[in-house]
Amino acid sequence: MAPPSSEPSKRKATEKPVSPPPVKRKARSNISKENVAQFFTPVSEKQPDLVTWSERTPEGETRPTLLVGRYQPEDVGEADKKERRKIAAFDLDSTLITTESGNIFPKDDQDWQWWDASVPSRLRRLYRKEHYRIVIFSNQGGIVLRADPKVKGSEKKQERASAFKRKCTAVLKALDIPVSLYAAAEHDVFRKPRTGMWAEFCRDYGISADAIDRARSVFVGDAGGRGARPKSGDGTPAIRKDPSCVDRDFAHNLGLAYKEPEDYFHGDAPREFTRAFDLAAHPYTEPDAQAAGVAFEKTNEKDVVLFCGPPGAGKSTFYQRYLEPLGYERVNMDLLKTREKCFKAAAELLRDGSSVVVDSTNPDPEGRKKWIDLARDHGVPIRCLWFDVPKEVCQHNDAVRAFNKSLNPEARTVLPVVAWNTFFSRLRPPQAAAEGFQDVRRVPFAFRGSRDEYAVWARYWY
Known part of the structure; x- marks a missing residue:
C-alpha cells in the first residue's frame, strides 16, 4: 500500500459534489428592528x-x-x-x-x-x-x-x-x-x-x-x-x-x-387552595393567657435547662420572657459561635452558682449527651424543653425577626433553607429516662408578645 500523500487531495472540476452544501440558517438576533433604526437615526430626530x-x-x-x-x-x-x-x-x-x-x-x-x-x-x-x-x-x-x-x-x-x-x-x-x-x-x-x-x-x-x-x-x-x-375525560388539560x-x-x-x-x-370558578402556614391558625391571645399556657417553674436550686428545637422556634423569646426572670443565665451558640466556647461558658456559670439555659438546637441524642455529662460533672440535674414547632412556622418566625429591627435585638439575618433541612433530618425527639433528663417538657408554638408585635407578626413574611 502506498504511503499517504502529504499533499491535500484535489477534486477534479468535473466531479460532482458528494453532498449538497449545508443550508445556512438565519440566526435569531436579540436586536430588534426598532433598535437598529434608532441606532442609525440622527440624535436630533430620535x-x-x-x-x-x-x-x-x-x-x-x-x-x-x-x-x-x-x-x-x-x-x-x-x-x-x-x-x-x-x-x-x-x-x-x-x-x-x-x-x-x-x-x-x-x-x-x-x-x-x-x-x-x-x-x-x-x-x-x-x-x-x-x-x-x-x-x-x-x-x-x-x-x-x-x-x-x-x-x-x-x-x-x-x-x-x-x-x-x-x-x-x-x-x-x-x-x-x-x-x-x-x-x-x-x-x-x-x-x-x-x-x-x-x-x-x-x-x-x-x-x-x-x-x-x-x-x-x-x-x-x-x-x-x-x-x-x-386531565379530565372531556379533554380538559391537566393543571x-x-x-x-x-x-x-x-x-x-x-x-x-x-x-x-x-x-x-x-371568569372561571376559583380553585381550592391550601397554605403550609396559615395565620388564621395562630390568633392573638392576651398576655395573661400567654403566661398561663407556659407554667414553667424552677424546681431545683441550681440546674441546667437544655433547649431542643429548630431555628426560629421561639427559643430565645421563651428564655427572655420566662426563664431569665427566674435567674437563669443563657448560653447561646449564635452568640458564642463554637460549641467549645459554649461548654466553657456554661461550666464557669455553674461554678459561680448560676443556673444555666443552653439556647441552641440540640437535635440528636449524641449532642445532648455532652450537656448531660457536663451537668453530671457539676453535680446538678438537667431538664429539657423540646420546642416542637413545624418548619413552616419556624421559617415565618425567622423572616419576621430578620426584617423587623424592633423584633431583632441580636441583628440576625435570614437563614438559608438548609438550616431547617439539616435540623429536621437529624432530629430525634428527647427522651427523659433514656437520655438522663430529670424531665422533658414539650413546648408547642404560640405567639408570645404584645398586640403591637402581633400586628407585625401576623403578616406573611416567607
Missing part, C-alpha cells in the same frame, strides 16, 4: 425612550436588588396624570405573559406571548375607562442587578437581568398605557409576600395608605397555593400545582382582594 429603568437598594445595604421600569406614553392627558385611588396590580409570569415556546422558563428575551389574548385590552380598559392605576409586581430570583465576583454564576444572572429588561420593555410598549413594573431580584424586603415593592410604588406615585380604595383594588397572580388538577402561595399572601398583606388569572380574565 424619539425619547418611553420606558425608563431604575434600581433600588434596601435600607442599610449597598447593592441594589429591586429593578423598576416605568412606561409613560407621550400623549397622556392632564386628566390621566391625576391621582388614581383604585389599584389594579398584577404578577407578570403566568399571569400577564407566558412563554411562546411552552417552556416553564423563557429561552431568551423574545420568548414571550400574552397569557391570554384578552390581557392587553383588559388592562387598557382598566386604565382608560375605569380609571385604575396599573402596576406589576414580580419576583425574579434568576437575575442579579450587580454581579458579585465572589458568587458563582453571578455574572450570568446579571446577563439575564439585561435580557429581562429587554423583554419587559417590549411588554410595556405593547400595552401602551402608563404602567410601572417592580421586579425583586433577591430574597430580601422587596420580595413578595413582603411589601417592600408596594412601599416603593406608593412613594413613586405619592400615594398614601389612606388614599387607596382597597375595596375596589385587586391583585392578580398565579401563585395561590392551588393543587394540581389531572400543575402552584409553586407557592406567595401571590395570595401578598394580597393579604396589602389588604387587597386576590384573584387567580383564570378567574380574573376568564
Whole structure:
C-alpha cells in the first residue's frame, strides 16, 4: 500500500459534489428592528425612550436588588396624570405573559406571548375607562442587578437581568398605557409576600395608605397555593400545582382582594387552595393567657435547662420572657459561635452558682449527651424543653425577626433553607429516662408578645 500523500487531495472540476452544501440558517438576533433604526437615526430626530429603568437598594445595604421600569406614553392627558385611588396590580409570569415556546422558563428575551389574548385590552380598559392605576409586581430570583465576583454564576444572572429588561420593555410598549413594573431580584424586603415593592410604588406615585380604595383594588397572580388538577375525560388539560402561595399572601398583606388569572380574565370558578402556614391558625391571645399556657417553674436550686428545637422556634423569646426572670443565665451558640466556647461558658456559670439555659438546637441524642455529662460533672440535674414547632412556622418566625429591627435585638439575618433541612433530618425527639433528663417538657408554638408585635407578626413574611 502506498504511503499517504502529504499533499491535500484535489477534486477534479468535473466531479460532482458528494453532498449538497449545508443550508445556512438565519440566526435569531436579540436586536430588534426598532433598535437598529434608532441606532442609525440622527440624535436630533430620535424619539425619547418611553420606558425608563431604575434600581433600588434596601435600607442599610449597598447593592441594589429591586429593578423598576416605568412606561409613560407621550400623549397622556392632564386628566390621566391625576391621582388614581383604585389599584389594579398584577404578577407578570403566568399571569400577564407566558412563554411562546411552552417552556416553564423563557429561552431568551423574545420568548414571550400574552397569557391570554384578552390581557392587553383588559388592562387598557382598566386604565382608560375605569380609571385604575396599573402596576406589576414580580419576583425574579434568576437575575442579579450587580454581579458579585465572589458568587458563582453571578455574572450570568446579571446577563439575564439585561435580557429581562429587554423583554419587559417590549411588554410595556405593547400595552401602551402608563404602567410601572417592580421586579425583586433577591430574597430580601422587596420580595413578595413582603411589601417592600408596594412601599416603593406608593412613594413613586405619592400615594398614601389612606388614599387607596382597597375595596375596589385587586391583585392578580398565579401563585395561590392551588393543587394540581389531572386531565379530565372531556379533554380538559391537566393543571400543575402552584409553586407557592406567595401571590395570595401578598394580597393579604396589602389588604387587597386576590384573584387567580383564570378567574380574573376568564371568569372561571376559583380553585381550592391550601397554605403550609396559615395565620388564621395562630390568633392573638392576651398576655395573661400567654403566661398561663407556659407554667414553667424552677424546681431545683441550681440546674441546667437544655433547649431542643429548630431555628426560629421561639427559643430565645421563651428564655427572655420566662426563664431569665427566674435567674437563669443563657448560653447561646449564635452568640458564642463554637460549641467549645459554649461548654466553657456554661461550666464557669455553674461554678459561680448560676443556673444555666443552653439556647441552641440540640437535635440528636449524641449532642445532648455532652450537656448531660457536663451537668453530671457539676453535680446538678438537667431538664429539657423540646420546642416542637413545624418548619413552616419556624421559617415565618425567622423572616419576621430578620426584617423587623424592633423584633431583632441580636441583628440576625435570614437563614438559608438548609438550616431547617439539616435540623429536621437529624432530629430525634428527647427522651427523659433514656437520655438522663430529670424531665422533658414539650413546648408547642404560640405567639408570645404584645398586640403591637402581633400586628407585625401576623403578616406573611416567607
